[in-house]
Every structure is written in structure tokens, then in C-alpha cells.
Amino acid sequence: MLTLDALSVRYGKHIALDNVHLRVDPGETVVILGANGAGKSSLLKAISGLVTPEPGVSITLDGHELAGVAPHRIPDEGIALVPEGRGIFTALTVDENLALGAYSRRARAGEARQRDFIFDLFPRLAERRKQIAGTMSGGEQQMVAIGRALMSNPRLLMLDEPSLGLAPVVVGELFDALGRIGASGVALLLVEQNVTISLELAARGYLLEVGRVVGEGSAAELKEDPAVRQAFLGLNA
Amino acid sequence: MTLTTTLIAGLVLGGTYALVAMGLTLQYGIARIMNLAYGDMIITAAFAAFVVQALPSMNPLTGLAIVVPGGFIFGYLVYVFLLSPLVKRAPDKATLEVDSILTTFGLLFVIQGVLLVLFGSNYTSYTFLNVPVSIFGTTVAANRLIALVLALTIGLMFYALLTRTRWGTALRAVAVSPQSAKLVGINTDRAAAVAFAMGTALAAAGGTVISMYQTFTATGGVVFTMKALIVVIMGGVGNLLGALTAGLVLGIVETTVSTYLDPGLTLAATYTIFLAVLLWRPEGLFGRRV
Ligand SMILES: Nc1ncnc2c1ncn2[C@@H]1O[C@H](COP(=O)(O)OP(=O)(O)O)[C@@H](O)[C@H]1O
Numbered sequence: 280m281l282t283l284d285a286l287s288v289r290y291g292k293h294i295a296l297d298n299v300h301l302r303v304d305p306g307e308t309v310v311i312l313g314a315n316g317a318g319k320s321s322l323l324k325a326i327s328g329l330v331t332p333e334p335g336v337s338i339t340l341d342g343h344e345l346a347g348v349a350p351h352r353i354p355d356e357g358i359a360l361v362p363e364g365r366g367i368f369t370a371l372t373v374d375e376n377l378a379l380g381a382y383s384r385r386a387r388a389g390e391a392r393q394r395d396f397i398f399d400l401f402p403r404l405a406e407r408r409k410q411i412a413g414t415m416s417g418g419e420q421q422m423v424a425i426g427r428a429l430m431s432n433p434r435l436l437m438l439d440e441p442s443l444g445l446a447p448v449v450v451g452e453l454f455d456a457l458g459r460i461g462a463s464g465v466a467l468l469l470v471e472q473n474v475t476i477s478l479e480l481a482a483r484g485y486l487l488e489v490g491r492v493v494g495e496g497s498a499a500e501l502k503e504d505p506a507v508r509q510a511f512l513g514l515n516a
Numbered sequence: 517m518t519l520t521t522t523l524i525a526g527l528v529l530g531g532t533y534a535l536v537a538m539g540l541t542l543q544y545g546i547a548r549i550m551n552l553a554y555g556d557m558i559i560t561a562a563f564a565a566f567v568v569q570a571l572p573s574m575n576p577l578t579g580l581a582i583v584v585p586g587g588f589i590f591g592y593l594v595y596v597f598l599l600s601p602l603v604k605r606a607p608d609k610a611t612l613e614v615d616s617i618l619t620t621f622g623l624l625f626v627i628q629g630v631l632l633v634l635f636g637s638n639y640t641s642y643t644f645l646n647v648p649v650s651i652f653g654t655t656v657a658a659n660r661l662i663a664l665v666l667a668l669t670i671g672l673m674f675y676a677l678l679t680r681t682r683w684g685t686a687l688r689a690v691a692v693s694p695q696s697a698k699l700v701g702i703n704t705d706r707a708a709a710v711a712f713a714m715g716t717a718l719a720a721a722g723g724t725v726i727s728m729y730q731t732f733t734a735t736g737g738v739v740f741t742m743k744a745l746i747v748v749i750m751g752g753v754g755n756l757l758g759a760l761t762a763g764l765v766l767g768i769v770e771t772t773v774s775t776y777l778d779p780g781l782t783l784a785a786t787y788t789i790f791l792a793v794l795l796w797r798p799e800g801l802f803g804r805r806v
């Protein structure tokens with residue numbers, strides 16, 4: 280479904296991503312593991328059009344070229360991003376955040392159905408519809424961010440470190456919800472440093488190190504990969 | 517003057533402040549342009565209303581239907597041709613702020629020059645419904661009452677547009693986070709142009725309303741820019757209801773001071789409030805709600 284070929288991103292002289300290849304199949308959940316500064320956020324931003332990749336890249340969704348498409352046109356292509364740090368509209372209410380999630384043309388028809396799905400997924404949001412989103416707890420704000428992204432009725436949902444800064448219990452609840460979203464047929468491309476929980480959710484993954492893919496495989500394979508074990512689990516291979 | 521008269525006069529003035537401050541807060545909060553030519557856009561609209569109301573079978577009220585859309589178009593063109601090149605090349609917010617201040621400072625003199633050539637430097641006014649009306653036991657000129665009602669109606673209409681529609685909510689979302697606005701599919705470049713144009717339309721509505729009950733001159737724009745800026749900061753940048761309320765408060769304070777103390781102290785009172793707000797409530801009187 281999503282295919283990335285020869286993706287390179289640079290900021291001035293600094294090369295953040297170097298010739299990355301990656302694919303996500305329909306309905307699949309894929310995780311990208313990598314330490315701070317590995318280039319994970321740059322990768323998701325490149326797909327969303329927020330950073331411009333080096334020439335020669337190809338980013339396609341079902342054969343449709345996305346490189347060069349303006350960021351505000353990406354939701355209409357069926358791709359939604361929950362950015363690092365959530366990026367919710369803090370001064371607006373939960374309802375307004377969700378309504379804006381359905382701003383793109385693609386989202387309008389199924390808006391009511393998506394909202395029902397989100398309230399079923401996160402009952403807390405249904406209770407807090409009029410609350411200013413910036414006054415909610417970290418976990419609730421992450422729910423708003425995911426809900427807003429889902430409102431666009433995406434075929435591919437990308438999440439940038441959704442577990443960051445949240446208590447383990449909250450992370451568990453959040454990943455349960457992500458599992459349900461994946462089961463509903465939406466493909467997930469997840470960026471994480473929390474290896475254990477994301478390898479339970481994902482079917483496949485990639486390991487990113489300073490801008491290069493240094494490992495890939497099924498979740499089971501990655502769990503046993505010495506590089507992953509050493510880099511993240513603090514275990515010696 | 518009785519207390520009621522003062523209060524009504526204060527509300528009339530304050531309603532005008534509220535209206536124009538909403539426009540400035542849109543331009544600064546959403547388009548991120550600090551528009552020093554804002555008051556001159558108000559004055560331009562006052563002159564436009566002066567010309568339009570003199571046309572056969574027109575009056576200042578029907579004139580609004582020409583001047584306000586005209587303001588929108590003018591604002592849109594100024595943004596697209598003068599400001600959007602600055603936005604495109606600015607590496608960060610601070611640079612855009614400095615560039616836009618310098619550019620609109622230049623625009624101020626261009627507008628003023630054109631007005632001086634067209635209308636001269638004399639005070640201008642026209643008579644519109646200058647008849648006394650009795651209300652709450654005092655008499656007020658009908659044109660002032662109409663000015664108040666218009667200011668509040670137009671202000672609340674724009675407020676409803678921005679808060680009750682998805683389109684308006686999208687504009688406010690750009691003020692909160694331009695990057696996230698893109699992620700949900702909002703064309704932030706166009707949103708900025710539209711917000712700037714809407715701000716200019718509000719300036720045009722304000723200018724028309726002002727022309728109904730006040731004299732004005734080609735060089736009088738600066739005062740309106742300052743007043744609008746003060747009201748915006750009092751209300752909290754980007755806060756529409758804050759601008760509305762702060763405008764009314766400032767109008768009443770100014771009228772009260774000039775009636776009961778000394779007209780010469782009006783400006784001093786204005787700036788005292790302004791400084792007090794800056795010192796103790798820099799986020800505005802009403803907090804941060806957009
Ligand atoms: N806007 C930017 N300007 C300059 N360098 C950047 C910018 N964004 C990211 N970088 C650099 O690019 C590298 C990759 O960053 P990022 O994609 O955010 O990594 P990750 O999300 O894996 O932590 C880092 O070295 C970071 O410092």
C-alpha cells in the first residue's frame with residue numbers, strides 16, 4: 280500500500296535520512312524503532328509533506344505519487360499523522376479538535392460514523408466534549424490527537440512516539456486502542472522507542488540508526504535481533 | 517451630562533473600538549501580521565463611506581454593503597501582493613514580525629498620501645440622522661445609537677462566524693498551531709490571506725460606523741491603530757470576545773474620564789490602563805482562550 284523508495288532528508292548540511300526504503304501493506308501495523316535523533320520524525324514528516332525530501336525519492340500510496348504534494352492535501356490522500364508532542368489545538372475544545380480532524384473533503388461523508396467509533400474507543404472524550412483540550416491530562420490529550428487523526432477517515436494512520444511521557448498504565452490503554460484501530464482495517468505506521476509494547480502491537484518493523492535502516496523483519500525476529508536487544512532493551516546479545 | 521448619557525456615549529465609542537479591535541486581533545493572531553496601517557484602513561473606509569453615501573439613493577447603511585466587501589478585497593490584495601512575499605521568505609516568526617511592521621509602516625504613509633491628495637487635510641464629516649432620540653430618560657443622536665447597534669451586530673456576526681462554523685474554527689486553529697492546521701488539511705497560506713482580508717473588512721465596517729457620528733481626517737489613522745492595539749492587548753491577543761469586552765470597557769472609561777475629570781486626561785487614562793494591563797496581566801484581562 281505505502282511504498283517509500285530512496286528517501287533522503289537533509290537539514291542544511293546535516294543528513295537526517297539516508298536512502299531509506301520502506302513499505303506498509305494494506306491493514307498492516309508496522310513499527311519504526313530508533314533512538315533519539317535517528318530520523319524517525321523526519322521520516323513521518325516527509326510522508327506528510329512537512330519536510331521536503333531530496334530529489335529522486337518516490338513516496339506512493341497505492342501507486343499514487345505523494346512526493347511534492349502540499350501537506351494540507353495529504354489527509355485527502357487517506358493519510359493522517361499524530362505528530363510528536365501531539366500537536367492538538369490546545370485552545371480549542373475536544374469537539375472542535377475532532378471537527379477539524381474532519382476538515383478534509385475525504386472525511387466529510389463518514390464523519391458521524393467516525394465520531395461514534397472514536398467515542399466508543401475513548402469514552403473519556405465523549406464525557407469531555409466541551410473541555411478545552413489544553414487543560415486535559417497527557418493521556419487524554421493523546422486521545423484527542425488520535426481521535427482528531429481518525430476523524431479524517433485515514434487508510435494509513437501514522438503515530439510519532441505516542442507513548443512519550445505517559446504512565447505505563449496509560450500507555451497500555453492507548454496501545455489497546457491502537458490494536459482496535461488496526462483491527463478495524465486501518466494500516467498503522469508507528470514510530471516508537473518503547474520496544475516491548477510496540478513489538479507486541481506490530482506485525483513487522485524496521486530499525487533506524489542515524490538516518491539508515493539497519494534492520495528489518497517480523498516482530499518476532501526483531502525481538503531476537505541482537506542490535507535491537509542491545510540498543511533498547513539494555514540486554515547483551 | 518447625566519450618568520446615563522455618559523454611559524451611552526461610552527458604549528457608542530466602545531462599540532466602535534470593539535469592532536475594529538476584533539479585526540486587528542484576526543490579522544495579528546491568525547495571519548501573524550502586525551498591521552501598523554490598520555487605522556489608515558479605517559480612515560480610508562470612512563472616506564469611502566463619505567463618498568458612497570452621497571451617491572444617488574444611497575445612505576451610510578446601504579453604503580456598508582459596498583465598503584465592507586471592498587475592504588475585504590483590498591485586504592486580500594494587500595496580503596497577496598505585499599505581505600505574502602514576506603511570509604514566504606521569513607525564516608521564523610520574529611523576522612516576519614519585524615518585516616511586517618516595517619512594510620505596513622510604509623503602507624501607512626502610502627495610504628495617507630493618497631487620501632491627502634484626494635480629500636485634503638481638513639476634517640471631513642457628513643450629516644446622517646442627526647436627530648435626537650429619547651432613551652432611558654436622556655436624549656442621544658440617532659446616528660450614535662445606530663452606530664452602537666451596528667458595531668455590536670457586526671462584531672457578534674463575525675464572532676459567530678468564527679466560533680460556530682467549521683470554517684471559522686479552522687481559522688482559529690491556524691492561530692493555535694499552523695503546523696497542526698496543515699495536518700488536518702487546512703491551507704494555512706489561504707487561511708492567513710482570508711483572516712487578513714476579514715480583519716480589513718472589520719476595519720472597513722468600523723470606519724463606516726465612525727463616519728456616521730464623528731469627523732475624521734486623512735492623518736487620523738494612527739490614533740485608531742493605537743486604540744485598536746491597546747484593546748487587543750487588553751483583551752488578550754487572538755481573543756475575540758476579549759477584544760469585544762475590552763473595547764466596550766475602554767470606551768466607557770474614556771467617556772467617564774473626559775466627562776467627570778478632564779477631557780485632556782482621556783489619553784492619559786487610556787495609556788494608564790494599557791500599562792497596568794501590560795504589567796499585571798500581559799496575557800490580557802481574560803486569559804488565553806482563542
Ligand atoms: N528542523 C531541523 N533543523 C535541523 N536539524 C534537524 C531538524 N529536525 C531534525 N533535525 C535533526 O535531524 C536528525 C533527525 O531528527 P528527527 O527526525 O527528529 O529524529 P527522531 O525523531 O528519531 O528523534 C537529528 O539529528 C535532528 O537534530
Ligand SMILES: [Mg+2]
Pocket residue numbers: 319320321363439
Ligand atoms: Mg522524533
